[in-house]
Amino acid sequence: MKLAAWNVNSLKVRLPQLLDWLAQARPDVVCLQELKLEDAKFPRAEIEAAGYRAAFYGQKTYNGVAILARSALADVTTGMPGFPDELKRVIAATVGSVRVVCVYCPNGQAVGSEKYAYKLRWFAALKEFIAGQMQGHPELAVAGDFNIAPEDRDVHDPKAWEGQIHVSEPERAAHRALIDLGLADSFRLFEQPEKSFSWWDYRMMGFRRNAGLRIDHILVSAALARRCTSSTIDKAPRKLERPSDHAPVVAEFS
């Protein structure tokens, strides 16, 4: 099974790139973030014509998540129980024996801001939600845009970013709390090139300078980690005209 996560930064704008990428990469399951469209405008026909079923949870302008799969999506849930949120950030579904949780974690804007406090509250709720999901689902993946670079090696310029949003210690502690539930960062199960990132700023020629962050992750339970045969970042779509600022991350399982 090939599982991917991609923040497309507007599904409307990126749909042609997504369809091309699905045809080339042929993932079995794809977690999408930042659809930026309401459910009535979800391009269901195009996605189905590409061979995928879809569960989606969208909203206008901001946020919005979806799970695409070549086989059936069962037990679809949206949001997190116990954490009412108007922002559409979480959708989960079972594909085969694997529970897939697709997340678009809050950005946080700036350390100390109201949005930062919301980000930390949100991650506390995510930890509880995932702990619950793990109860009934030994094979579990949490995939998406976490908006946290877990370690300095996930940051192009750790000095410049020190203490900033995406790398601050409370954010990294929130990420570690997920790992401590018994999840593994699939990317770090394997030897990886130095300076591997999944997001690059549109400004300042960020991609050309490889001035990026690794903030998109596929976290896997122990049972799934044992089956994981690769975990990579596909930079090809970031090189296209009018790209998303995020690249897809991809993990394969035996």
Next chain:
DNA sequence: ATGGCTACGATCCGTAGA
């Protein structure tokens, strides 16, 4: 000098992202 793009929905600028 702390912004520089991009997307969006509102107008030709503000909000948000990361």
